[in-house]
Amino acid sequence: MNRLDRLLAALLWLLGILAVAGITLIVAIFVLPEVAAKDTYARILALAKPGQAALLPPARPDTQFMPFADPAMVQSVCPFDLADGGLRLHADVEADKLLSLSFRTSGGQVFYSMTDLAAQQGKIDVVVLTPAQLEVVEADDDEDDPSQDLRLIAPETMGYVIISSLAAYPGERAEAEERVKSVACSVEQVAQE
Amino acid sequence: MSLSTAIVIKKSFWAYGTMLGKFLSAGCLGILLGLFVTFVEIEQGKGFVAIEAGPWTGWPRSEASVIDPFSRAILVYSGKIALSESEAMSFVAHSDSDGAEFNSACDYVVKGEIPPARYWTLTLLSPAGALIANPAERQGFTSSELLRTSDGQFEIALSRHARPGNWLPLDRASKFILVLRFYDSELSAPATALDAAHMPVIVKGRCE
Numbered sequence: 001m002n003r004l005d006r007l008l009a010a011l012l013w014l015l016g017i018l019a020v021a022g023i024t025l026i027v028a029i030f031v032l033p034e035v036a037a038k039d040t041y042a043r044i045l046a047l048a049k050p051g052q053a054a055l056l057p058p059a060r061p062d063t064q065f066m067p068f069a070d071p072a073m074v075q076s077v078c079p080f081d082l083a084d085g086g087l088r089l090h091a092d093v094e095a096d097k098l099l100s101l102s103f104r105t106s107g108g109q110v111f112y113s114m115t116d117l118a119a120q121q122g123k124i125d126v127v128v129l130t131p132a133q134l135e136v137v138e139a140d141d142d143e144d145d146p147s148q149d150l151r152l153i154a155p156e157t158m159g160y161v162i163i164s165s166l167a168a169y170p171g172e173r174a175e176a177e178e179r180v181k182s183v184a185c186s187v188e189q190v191a192q193e
Numbered sequence: 194m195s196l197s198t199a200i201v202i203k204k205s206f207w208a209y210g211t212m213l214g215k216f217l218s219a220g221c222l223g224i225l226l227g228l229f230v231t232f233v234e235i236e237q238g239k240g241f242v243a244i245e246a247g248p249w250t251g252w253p254r255s256e257a258s259v260i261d262p263f264s265r266a267i268l269v270y271s272g273k274i275a276l277s278e279s280e281a282m283s284f285v286a287h288s289d290s291d292g293a294e295f296n297s298a299c300d301y302v303v304k305g306e307i308p309p310a311r312y313w314t315l316t317l318l319s320p321a322g323a324l325i326a327n328p329a330e331r332q333g334f335t336s337s338e339l340l341r342t343s344d345g346q347f348e349i350a351l352s353r354h355a356r357p358g359n360w361l362p363l364d365r366a367s368k369f370i371l372v373l374r375f376y377d378s379e380l381s382a383p384a385t386a387l388d389a390a391h392m393p394v395i396v397k398g399r400c401e
Contacts, residue, residue, distance in 0.1 A: 020223025
């Protein structure tokens, strides 16, 4: 082998290494969020069963449920598994007190979010359903007395709802906790076809 | 099989072995390099969707599907996905308005304009997103509890020593970042063109 041959061979190896590095980079970028989301969902399920709400422990310097939590926020989580039926959420809204709901898949993607400003007559009623369940529910609808529920189609059967409220003053924490705890979360039976 | 054929076979087997070894080590080297680049990019990068305004870097309150996988990986890794996807529009500052990295031996003042929002909060965190313990048990302010001047202006003092008014205690040993969150704000609109002039400034004061 002369010098040029060696140089070309080395270049070829280098290209090979770079190609493997590139593939690794792309795979890692795609896999990382999946792994992290599974971890979050597992931690949420350890805290509450599907169809039940549980208060997230408040962020303290030594313990935190999630990093970058806002210490002024009080949050609860309600996981759902639509295989067991739909998820019903009901909240009575206090005037001018921040209450926000975000609906997420088990992978952590938000598919809907709302605040107390979207309440109808001081109430929020949401039902999370699969497309098949929505058809069943709509078939049962009374045309003269339409349901006031907000019906959401979840892109996946498993997911969770984060319910948050703000303690605007440190002394309002207990009050904010009550507000978050008053949001009722339950499994809604949907007749199977 | 004659002896010479056996030797030839053995030789080619060796050649094959070294070739395989070369392939394997090149593969390993490639994977290591790929992981290293991923780590550096995620650790340092901001992704393609970050909004910058003065010292503040924010991420649009996205329905995550519109975020590219690269930005998503960065947000997930840093833990900031919890912020960007939840109810608030969030901005993080690692440095003062002059671009100098925060130093807990210095005093800082946060003041100036703030975009309209129903509520906003300013929180002092470690770079990893944990709260920092302090005897005053004060980690941040909400827009409601801030003391303001008669014309509605505010100043928040960051210092190791107690200050009158709005005081956020610094810990000598800890690095820190500031997180500004807007709840129920028009800022949630995508591609918000944020003017640095409408965000609070962070002014460095005396250092020890």
